[in-house]
Amino acid sequence: MSAAIHVRDLHKRFRTTQALAGVSLDIEPGEFFGLLGPNGAGKTTLISVLAGLTRADAGEASVMGHDVVRDYRQARRALGVVPQELVYDPFFNVRETLAIQSGYFGLRHNDDWIDEIMHHLDLTPHAHKNTQALSGGMKRRLLVAQALVHKPPVIVLDEPTAGVDVDLRRSLWAFISGLNREGHTILLTTHYLEEAEALCGRIAMLKAGRIVACDTTRNLLRHTNEHCASLRLDVESLPSGWQARVQRDDDGNWRFSFGDYTELENLLADLRGAGVRVRELHLQEPDLEDVFTDIMQRA
Amino acid sequence: MSGLPALFYKEMLRFWKVVVQTVVAPVVTALLYLLIFSHVLEAHVQVYPGVAYTAFLVPGLVMMSMLQNAFSNSSSSLIQSKMQGNIVFVLVAPLSYLEFFLAYLGAAVIRGLVVGAGVWAVTWVFVPFVMPHWGWLLAYALLACAILGALGIVAGIWAEKYDQLAAFQNFLILPLTFLSGVFYSIHSLPAFWQTVSHFNPVFYLIDGFRYAFVGQSDADPWLGLLVSFGCFVAISALTLMLLRSGYKLRH
Numbered sequence: 221m222s223a224a225i226h227v228r229d230l231h232k233r234f235r236t237t238q239a240l241a242g243v244s245l246d247i248e249p250g251e252f253f254g255l256l257g258p259n260g261a262g263k264t265t266l267i268s269v270l271a272g273l274t275r276a277d278a279g280e281a282s283v284m285g286h287d288v289v290r291d292y293r294q295a296r297r298a299l300g301v302v303p304q305e306l307v308y309d310p311f312f313n314v315r316e317t318l319a320i321q322s323g324y325f326g327l328r329h330n331d332d333w334i335d336e337i338m339h340h341l342d343l344t345p346h347a348h349k350n351t352q353a354l355s356g357g358m359k360r361r362l363l364v365a366q367a368l369v370h371k372p373p374v375i376v377l378d379e380p381t382a383g384v385d386v387d388l389r390r391s392l393w394a395f396i397s398g399l400n401r402e403g404h405t406i407l408l409t410t411h412y413l414e415e416a417e418a419l420c421g422r423i424a425m426l427k428a429g430r431i432v433a434c435d436t437t438r439n440l441l442r443h444t445n446e447h448c449a450s451l452r453l454d455v456e457s458l459p460s461g462w463q464a465r466v467q468r469d470d471d472g473n474w475r476f477s478f479g480d481y482t483e484l485e486n487l488l489a490d491l492r493g494a495g496v497r498v499r500e501l502h503l504q505e506p507d508l509e510d511v512f513t514d515i516m517q518r519a
Numbered sequence: 520m521s522g523l524p525a526l527f528y529k530e531m532l533r534f535w536k537v538v539v540q541t542v543v544a545p546v547v548t549a550l551l552y553l554l555i556f557s558h559v560l561e562a563h564v565q566v567y568p569g570v571a572y573t574a575f576l577v578p579g580l581v582m583m584s585m586l587q588n589a590f591s592n593s594s595s596s597l598i599q600s601k602m603q604g605n606i607v608f609v610l611v612a613p614l615s616y617l618e619f620f621l622a623y624l625g626a627a628v629i630r631g632l633v634v635g636a637g638v639w640a641v642t643w644v645f646v647p648f649v650m651p652h653w654g655w656l657l658a659y660a661l662l663a664c665a666i667l668g669a670l671g672i673v674a675g676i677w678a679e680k681y682d683q684l685a686a687f688q689n690f691l692i693l694p695l696t697f698l699s700g701v702f703y704s705i706h707s708l709p710a711f712w713q714t715v716s717h718f719n720p721v722f723y724l725i726d727g728f729r730y731a732f733v734g735q736s737d738a739d740p741w742l743g744l745l746v747s748f749g750c751f752v753a754i755s756a757l758t759l760m761l762l763r764s765g766y767k768l769r770h
Contacts, residue, residue, distance in 0.1 A: 307608075325613060
């Protein structure tokens with residue numbers, strides 16, 4: 221079976237900027253895949269190449285086995301793109317917009333599916349509203365609906381929750397997760413790392429047009445074995461040997477970073493031996509943000 | 520099934536939704552031209568023997584309106600889509616560059632013809648033409664709208680800002696139209712400018728179109744047809760080349 225998205229040695233240069241510098245990637249059908257990276261890392265360029273909005277200088281890209289240049293019609297039929305910018309056509313209402321978008325994909329009688337998408341995205345009450353009159357959140361929903369009118373097996377979401385309120389974010393993710401459970405492949409770029417951590421099974425990190433990490437979210441979270449403990453103690457100084465390793469923060473708590481839990485056991489044993497009483501102890505596990513920051517600094 | 524009909528329908532719906540601006544306004548403008556010029560010149564100018572100045576002027580005004588509106592339709596649609604970013608919806612669709620071209624061109628031709636028909640209808644009150652030469656009329660009307668519609672696509676693709684499109688319109692389309700014999704016969708010009716006029720393809724469009732109404736022209740209508748068709752082929756080829764390369768549309 222073909223990869224949902226296949227990218228091999230992709231290069232793209234914009235004047236002085238090397239946007240993509242040899243990106244290779246395979247995303248399997250049914251995956252919820254995250255593409256992370258700082259601004260200018262090449263995420264949107266990669267998506268644009270897949271969607272046919274940008275032409276790569278070298279390399280190959282395909283969607284569901286269809287080359288995005290040679291077999292562009294099939295590749296585009298297999299792909300639904302939710303663009304990053306909140307764009308809309310102010311000449312039309314919501315239903316017209318979706319009917320026209322269906323027509324671009326050769327679908328003439330698509331009303332049942334359009335009704336269903338509008339229902340799921342809570343757009344039905346706004347069906348006859350001009351797109352200009354929609355709120356920002358509704359415009360975002362309309363973009364998602366437009367990307368889905370032709371029932372694409374692969375859906376690309378380029379920062380879909382940027383500037384979106386919590387309610388919409390939750391309902392959007394519930395809907396997208398449902399599509400993923402039904403078998404749609406999802407490629408997501410986002411700056412909200414907690415979203416990527418919660419939703420994506422696999423994540424690739426881009427920096428300066430190169431993939432600097434690509435693994436399952438679980439493995440990436442294991443990437444750093446740095447744990448942190450925050451302790452509230454009833455003393456002002458620590459037993460000898462620990463002063464250098466345990467720092468006091470502005471709130472008066474003691475912060476201890478460690479790789480192995482035996483180090484924490486040793487600290488607690490020494491504290492007990494010195495007669496120090498631990499009033500509070502909080503453990504902080506590494507999250508994707510820590511991993512992301514660490515990888516970006518090292519890359 | 521192809522996405523071409525949907526893109527064509529979208530372009531039609533777009534101009535029809537603002538019909539006052541896209542159809543009614545140019546018809547009123549043409550009517551004002553007719554009232555003013557015919558009032559001032561009717562008694563003083565007779566361009567062709569036996570043809571009143573108003574009868575001379577009407578075909579020119581109809582053609583000028585068609586030219587300007589066919590150009591406006593494709594160019595303004597494209598620049599607006601580019602500026603607002605919604606061109607992305609068309610670009611991610613499985614449409615070929617030829618389908619893209621035909622949809623924008625088709626809508627531009629229809630708008631040109633609708634405006635032309637509107638101008639002719641309101642000027643009918645002043646100049647009720649007897650049956651014109653329908654073949655010449657249709658051939659020149661279609662070619663004129665197609666040439667300017669295609670040129671509008673080129674301008675819409677090329678322009679990155681509204682003022683660049685306005686420059687294209689004001690410094691190229693408008694002079695070509697006004698200096699092509701809408702209001703006068705080129706035989707009234709000095710010899711040098713008569714020669715220059717023969718290098719203006721819009722002159723042949725207006726002259727040939729007028730021939731369909733009054734049966735008289737400055738140039739041979741067959742020559743005009745050949746020049747116009749050549750222009751259409753050349754501009755279409757340029758447009759298709761730009762679309763195929765993705766110039767200013769796909770990075």
